[in-house]
Amino acid sequence: MTLPGGTSVDLAYPQHDADQATPDYAHWTLRVIATLLDAAINAGVAFLAPVGGGSGLPLIGATQPSGWWFFNPWVAIVVVVTTVMQAYLGVTPGKLLVGIAVVNDADARPLGLVRTLLRWLAHLVDGILFIGYLRPLWNSQRKTFADSIVGSTVLVTRHPRPHRRFAPRTGPDVGPPVTWEAPATPSWRPAATWLAAIVCGLGALYGFGPSSIEHRAPVELQCAMSTWDSGPAGLTGATLRTTASTGKITRLGVTRWVDASIQDVSATWTWKGHLSGDEAVVLRLVVTGADGTSTTHDFPFSDISASTATMPIPAAALQRVGDNWSWTASILVNDMSSTPCTGTAAAPL
Secondary structure: OEOOOOOEOOOOOOOOOOOOOOOOEOOHHHHHHHHHHHHHHHHHHHHHOOOOOOOOOOOOOOOOOOOOHHHOHHHHHHHHHHHHHHHHHOOOHHHHHHOEEEEEOOOOOOOOHHHHHHHHHHHHHHOHHHHHHHHHHOOOOOOOHHHHHHOEEEEEOOOOOOOHHHOOOOOOOOOOOOOOOOOOOOOOHHHHHHHHHHHHHHHHHHHHOOOEEEEEOOOEEEEEEOOOOOOOOOEEEEEEEEOOOEEEEEEOOEEEEOOHHHOOEEEEEEEOOOOOOOOOEEEEEEEEOOOOOEEEEEEEEOOOOOOEEEEEEOOHHHOOOOOOEEEEEEEEEOOEEOOOEEEEEOOOO
8 A cells, every 4th residue: 555655555464474483393302302311310319219129210111229209209309390390491301401392382381280280191191002102203293192182382492481470471372372482591591401411411320321230149048046945946947038139230339229029038937846726926037237226027827737937028128237137036935935046147138
């Protein structure tokens, strides 16, 4: 349109090519690398702070000498921190390093805690035959099923738009975002990226790094009588046995025992005396660690015709006794203890 005086005005709607360009969706490879980096942190923490005797870890299920991850408070803390990071910053340590962010389709801002948790639960759908996790390879927006369910997108960006809670109080976002990115890199990101690199690196080294592995064959320890048992049981001795090999792993100077749940430990009592069915009989094992702490295991017993008995012993209890520990076995008849036998060991079972 030409105004009086010859001035030309274009009445067409303005085109914001740079602002409304198709976003750079994160490639499947970048998402996998970010997931592995986050898993490395969990693996490293599980190795350095083991709890219990399980072996499961989140994300990739790596085997480590630690408890199931949700029973390990240190790993649980890492999972909570990374979840909150993604909820309000759009990133986890792994995503920081590779330069991707999880944002909302509607306004390109981080999802917030509720939708982040819903997205995490929706990954159960992705786990069916792993089809959902592979879907970014052919989906036009490189989305998993979880992304489609909660309306999220994973972008290649090092300056994602801030969450609404941290954004300047401007007008509300309406419709598609004007831009998929913030105009500049957030001030916190450079320092956070360096910290993430250190944490991921240490996690990888302690979780999966070079290891020195020492295997031990099944063990049989004898408990010797110092004097003859003149009581009704007539205890003659006892034996501690393991039924599977065990070992320990050393990484960067830190040693951890291999999963104790894979082996069975049993104690066997033998005696020559005659027990009566009217008597209350208890088989007792006392384990004393290198620090002097004792643990007592009592087993009620009723088979008076037997002259030997074998009872299962918690394997984990015998792996935390330290070096140069000792143990005693005895038989209680009506709360009266027999003469005990005594055994020693130079290392945990």
